[in-house]
Amino acid sequence: MTTLHIFNQGTLQSALLQRCIETMSHKDALIFIEDGVVWATDSPLTSQLLGKAPQNAGIYVLSEDLGARGLSELKAESVAVVDYNGFVELTEQSQNTLSWF
Amino acid sequence: MTTLHIFNQGTLQSALLQRCIETMSHKDALIFIEDGVVWATDSPLTSQLLGKAPQNAGIYVLSEDLGARGLSELKAESVAVVDYNGFVELTEQSQNTLSWF
Amino acid sequence: MIYSIVVYGAPHSSQAPYSAYQFIQAALSRGHSIYRIFFYHDGATNGSSLVVSPQDDDLLPKAWHELKQQHEIDFVVCIGAGIKRGVINEQEAARYERTQHSLNDRFELSGLGQLVDASLKSDRVITFGAR
Amino acid sequence: MIYSIVVYGAPHSSQAPYSAYQFIQAALSRGHSIYRIFFYHDGATNGSSLVVSPQDDDLLPKAWHELKQQHEIDFVVCIGAGIKRGVINEQEAARYERTQHSLNDRFELSGLGQLVDASLKSDRVITFGAR
Amino acid sequence: MSAKRLLFVFSNSPFGNALGAEGLDAVLAASVFDQDVTLIFQLDGIYQLMKDGDTADIGIKDHRKGFKALEMYGVDTILVDAMDMEARGITESQLAIPAQPVDRTKITETIHQADAIFTF
Amino acid sequence: MSAKRLLFVFSNSPFGNALGAEGLDAVLAASVFDQDVTLIFQLDGIYQLMKDGDTADIGIKDHRKGFKALEMYGVDTILVDAMDMEARGITESQLAIPAQPVDRTKITETIHQADAIFTF
Numbered sequence: 098m099t100t101l102h103i104f105n106q107g108t109l110q111s112a113l114l115q116r117c118i119e120t121m122s123h124k125d126a127l128i129f130i131e132d133g134v135v136w137a138t139d140s141p142l143t144s145q146l147l148g149k150a151p152q153n154a155g156i157y158v159l160s161e162d163l164g165a166r167g168l169s170e171l172k173a174e175s176v177a178v179v180d181y182n183g184f185v186e187l188t189e190q191s192q193n194t195l196s197w198f
Numbered sequence: 199m200t201t202l203h204i205f206n207q208g209t210l211q212s213a214l215l216q217r218c219i220e221t222m223s224h225k226d227a228l229i230f231i232e233d234g235v236v237w238a239t240d241s242p243l244t245s246q247l248l249g250k251a252p253q254n255a256g257i258y259v260l261s262e263d264l265g266a267r268g269l270s271e272l273k274a275e276s277v278a279v280v281d282y283n284g285f286v287e288l289t290e291q292s293q294n295t296l297s298w299f
Numbered sequence: 300m301i302y303s304i305v306v307y308g309a310p311h312s313s314q315a316p317y318s319a320y321q322f323i324q325a326a327l328s329r330g331h332s333i334y335r336i337f338f339y340h341d342g343a344t345n346g347s348s349l350v351v352s353p354q355d356d357d358l359l360p361k362a363w364h365e366l367k368q369q370h371e372i373d374f375v376v377c378i379g380a381g382i383k384r385g386v387i388n389e390q391e392a393a394r395y396e397r398t399q400h401s402l403n404d405r406f407e408l409s410g411l412g413q414l415v416d417a418s419l420k421s422d423r424v425i426t427f428g429a430r
Numbered sequence: 431m432i433y434s435i436v437v438y439g440a441p442h443s444s445q446a447p448y449s450a451y452q453f454i455q456a457a458l459s460r461g462h463s464i465y466r467i468f469f470y471h472d473g474a475t476n477g478s479s480l481v482v483s484p485q486d487d488d489l490l491p492k493a494w495h496e497l498k499q500q501h502e503i504d505f506v507v508c509i510g511a512g513i514k515r516g517v518i519n520e521q522e523a524a525r526y527e528r529t530q531h532s533l534n535d536r537f538e539l540s541g542l543g544q545l546v547d548a549s550l551k552s553d554r555v556i557t558f559g560a561r
Numbered sequence: 562m563s564a565k566r567l568l569f570v571f572s573n574s575p576f577g578n579a580l581g582a583e584g585l586d587a588v589l590a591a592s593v594f595d596q597d598v599t600l601i602f603q604l605d606g607i608y609q610l611m612k613d614g615d616t617a618d619i620g621i622k623d624h625r626k627g628f629k630a631l632e633m634y635g636v637d638t639i640l641v642d643a644m645d646m647e648a649r650g651i652t653e654s655q656l657a658i659p660a661q662p663v664d665r666t667k668i669t670e671t672i673h674q675a676d677a678i679f680t681f
Numbered sequence: 682m683s684a685k686r687l688l689f690v691f692s693n694s695p696f697g698n699a700l701g702a703e704g705l706d707a708v709l710a711a712s713v714f715d716q717d718v719t720l721i722f723q724l725d726g727i728y729q730l731m732k733d734g735d736t737a738d739i740g741i742k743d744h745r746k747g748f749k750a751l752e753m754y755g756v757d758t759i760l761v762d763a764m765d766m767e768a769r770g771i772t773e774s775q776l777a778i779p780a781q782p783v784d785r786t787k788i789t790e791t792i793h794q795a796d797a798i799f800t801f
Contacts, residue, residue: 099793105445105559107574107605112212113692116724122789131445132577135605140650161452165576165621167614171650181456188554189431189460195690195798198438198559200673206314206428208694208725214572217604223669232314233697236725241770262321266696266741268734272770282325289423290300290329296570296678299307299428305679311514312472312699317740340583341443341472349516351526356742379586383442383579385480385516385532395482399530401516411590418677419565419594428680429698430561430578436799443579448620471703487622510706514699542710549797550685550714559800560578561698 098155099124101191105131105198108142117197118150126155128179128187134162139173147175159184199256200225202292206232206299209243218298219251227256229280229288235263240274248276260285302326303335303417308429309344310359311352315427316345320362322425327370335373335417338406341429343384346376346406360403367405373417378408433457434466434548439560440475441490442483446558447476451493453556458501466504466548469537472560474515477507477537491534498536504548509539566597568675571606575625576616581609582624584681589627592634599675600631601668602660603642606681607649610641612657628658642668686717688795691726695745696736701729702744704801709747712754719795720751721788722780723762726801727769730761732777748778762788 129137137158160180230238238259261279308315388402439446523531575581616623643662695701736743763782
């Protein structure tokens with residue numbers, strides 16, 4: 098993996114997520130944390146944008162933040178759940194990280 | 199005039215401006231201040247969203263903020279310029295104000 | 300008309316307090332009165348006497364000072380928002396066992412009732428927002 | 431691996447410092463070391479000893495305290511960001527003629543060189559951002 | 562003086578920033594003044610009302626239970642943007658409190674009728 | 682130790698918040714360490730580079746002149762997103778400093794090559 102993109106903003110910042118996704122390559126990964134976890138839910142609003150991510154790029158969501166907001170049941174199938182341990186692991190596997198906010 | 203909408207965010211918050219515009223009636227007005235003034239420039243990015251505002255709704259931009267950012271020359275024709283004095287006048291003429299941020 | 304102003308942003312971090320100040324000057328020059336400025340959210344930091352402007356290049360603290368001297372305007376920092384952001388007076392410092400305090404004495408620490416009261420006594424309430 | 435962490439958000443205002451703390455705990459438990467936490471932007475407020483958590487319901491100040499006690503981690507508040515947000519130590523208070531100070535003594539006020547140095551000495555720099 | 566119409570608009574997700582918690586505090590303060598208090602939840606503000614969720618693992622106080630107290634405080638005009646719920650795949654049964662789904666026209670009307678509007 | 686590649690990404694308009702001013706300070710600090718420093722201006726970050734503008738009427742210090750000093754500090758890899766300039770109707774002649782318009786592929790590549798990335 099090259100770059101791990103860290104996204105922590107909600108849907109009011111859809112323009113920022115769109116740019117994040119446009120910037121990603123298929124070797125990158127993206128993790129949603131904090132308010133960004135709403136993007137990892139299964140809904141008409143989110144699926145359109147997430148569908149534009151490069152194929153093979155890993156899309157993750159932080160379980161602690163998803164659970165805090167009561168959204169675990171609504172998680173989209175295309176997004177993988179990791180906890181903080183897994184978040185750290187993703188940063189080990191990537192060469193660098195880019196935070197979007 | 200009923201409601202004066204005050205918008206101070208840039209294009210990363212396009213989703214918020216879209217909602218602001220959808221919420222407006224033709225009796226409302228909208229003023230761009232602070233980072234929001236970038237919406238009052240003449241460009242492919244901004245014209246699409248501004249074009250959706252209700253006809254007859256006044257669209258204004260704060261001259262001090264536009265000038266500070268060096269954007270006075272780029273102002274879109276459809277947007278009227280007011281200074282702080284004019285901003286206050288708009289709040290006098292409206293029944294209430296709604297700040298979007 | 301009677302205006303009240305709500306400020307959500309901190310000096311240096313946000314343009315909100317600067318915009319609020321310019322708006323207030325324009326409103327006063329148009330003959331309006333300002334009943335209260337309510338500093339909420341990160342705006343509470345406007346009430347700190349410990350904010351330093353390097354090279355004195357930021358005129359806001361002085362501007363608030365002069366505004367308060369020349370006009371009868373309440374400067375209220377929300378006490379809930381203030382204590383969470385390190386803006387406390389001597390009394391709160393004693394209550395929470397802090398040896399230092401930070402509230403500028405031109406500002407008053409008070410509750411959210413002052414925001415509601417302002418909205419009842421004013422013809423217009425204008426929010427200068429920050430996220 | 432060696433990590434450094436950059437925190438942009440203030441306690442109570444932003445989730446950024448809380449997330450940073452959880453991340454650091456997980457990194458330590460995976461055997462990594464944390465070289466430095468650099469508090470920049472509104473994150474400078476983490477270094478204030480005057481932030482009060484009503485009903486002690488916020489565990490972050492205590493969590494930073496214990497982290498600092500148990501591990502050799504630099505806690506650096508950017509001095510430029512700090513003074514603009516009312517986070518000053520005794521020395522800066524004297525320099526800028528303030529009678530009070532606010533820096534928690536577990537934190538150090540230092541320049542942006544510490545951020546650059548951290549990025550040179552660490553394998554990973556992770557930013558917990560806030561606007 | 563007749564009762565003033567105070568409107569509180571919530572547009573942000575909980576926990577990422579303090580707006581939701583501080584907006585709730587403002588509503589509770591308003592409720593004791595015997596005025597006409599209305600809340601609108603729209604955009605990501607809808608996530609403030611989710612029934613489930615536990616913040617123990619993120620170290621942040623969960624202010625959301627405060628919304629459940631609103632009825633006790635006599636605040637009963639709570640509107641949610643129906644289209645925003647649908648766009649987010651959220652149904653009324655997933656909300657912690659009874660809230661009235663409304664369309665955009667009703668939201669515009671509610672904004673027009675307010676004496677003062679607070680954004681969170 | 683070979684020089685590290687430090688990347689600074691600017692995405693926000695000036696003055697509304699402190700990110701632009703604080704990002705500039707960080708870049709200036711990095712410039713004295715003799716490392717490989719690159720800047721990307723994208724989205725509303727492009728407005729940081731406008732040649733015109735005077736902040737006297739808004740009471741905020743204008744940090745933007747600091748970007749003009751970058752060349753003097755030996756920072757010369759300054760990229761702007763060409764599509765973002767076009768979308769905003771901004772041409773190179775309106776920028777305060779020479780910056781290289783690049784496409785998205787180049788931006789992705791630059792991100793991949795960085796050792797550490799800072800966002801403002």
